[in-house]
Amino acid sequence: MSSENDDLQQLFRKFETITSEFQRSCSSTVILVKPENDPHQLYDYYLDALLIVYFNKYAVLCQSLIQSLESENYLMYGLIGRAIIEHTAILRYYVTSKMLPLVEMALADGQVTETEVAEIIPWLEKHLTGQRFNWAEFLADYFDKVDDAAADASGDSSQVNILTCLEKWVKNDSQIGGMYALFSDLVHPNLGSTLLISRLVDNQVGIGGDSGEAVGLEIVKRTFSQLVDIFAEVQEQLRKIRSFKFCQALRVK
Incomplete structure (x- = not known):
């Protein structure tokens, strides 16, 4: 990134640290084996799967955002920024709005039954496999080779609307x-996305080339700190997922 702004450089270094933390959490491939006939184990399986998925997704999103800034690809910055907001909105919706009340209710009497766990599992499953496209049909011949993948992709849970999560x-x-709203305009075929590929040359707006100053850099200066701040929310939600695991002493039939 070519900016010499000290505050922006400091934010960039902070973001690199956040990225490294996610990358350390997903440095190896994890094979998830879905258990059968044990609600407590199935509950743990979904919690572990969600953590692994989010560690990997945020690692990729963060690294891609760094690359977009280093290459001054500000259109990509807008796309990734919006994806980060949406992933965090979904994460927060399921963890705080849906799962947390059920977990607290299950813990209220000092023990957690299989029935109580079974009430939480559908939200975990929807969080992990909710979709708005028929992936089982699209990849039918591919998933024929992998029974577990076919089963996961064939779920009929419709993913929650992102606007509901944002509200x-x-x-x-x-x-x-x-x-x-700002990042949505940056990715749609609107003025926002056009500004990300625009440059100021002799007090006039130009498109393309490398003359003058990129308007996108000014947009980054005004938005990057907000994106970085979102990761405090991300870490809090991931911490909650970890805390949702019930100790063995509390688990009963």
């Missing part, structure tokens, strides 16, 4: 709504 988040943090 929940906005009630807790009013700035998220404006931030999402």
Whole structure:
């Protein structure tokens, strides 16, 4: 990244540290084996799977954002920024709005039954495999080779609408709504995305080339700190997922 702005450089270094933490959490391939006939083990399986999925997704998103800034590809910055907001909105919706109340209810009497765990599992499954496209049909011949993958992809759970998740988040943090609107304009075929490929040359707006100053850099200066701040929310939600695992002493039939 070519900016000499000290604050931006400091934020960039902080973001590199966040990225490294995610990368350390997903340095090896993990094969997940879905258990059968044991609600407690199935519950643990989904918690572990969610953590692994989010570690890997955020690692890729963060590294891609770094690459977009280093290469001054500001259109890609907008796309990745919006993806980070949406992933975090979904994560927060399921963990805080749906799962946390059920976990607290299950713990209220000092023990956790299989029935109580079974009430949480559908939310875990929907969180992990919810979809708005028929992947089982699209990859039918490919998934024929892998029974477990076919089973996971054939789930009929419709993923929650992202706007529903954002509405929940906005009630807790009013700035998220404006931030999402901004990044949405940066990725749609609107003025926002055009600005990301524009340059100021002799006080005039130009498109393409490398003359003058990239308008996208100014947009980064005004938005990057908000993106970095989102990862405090990410870490809090991932911490909650870890805390949802019930100790063996609490588990009963």
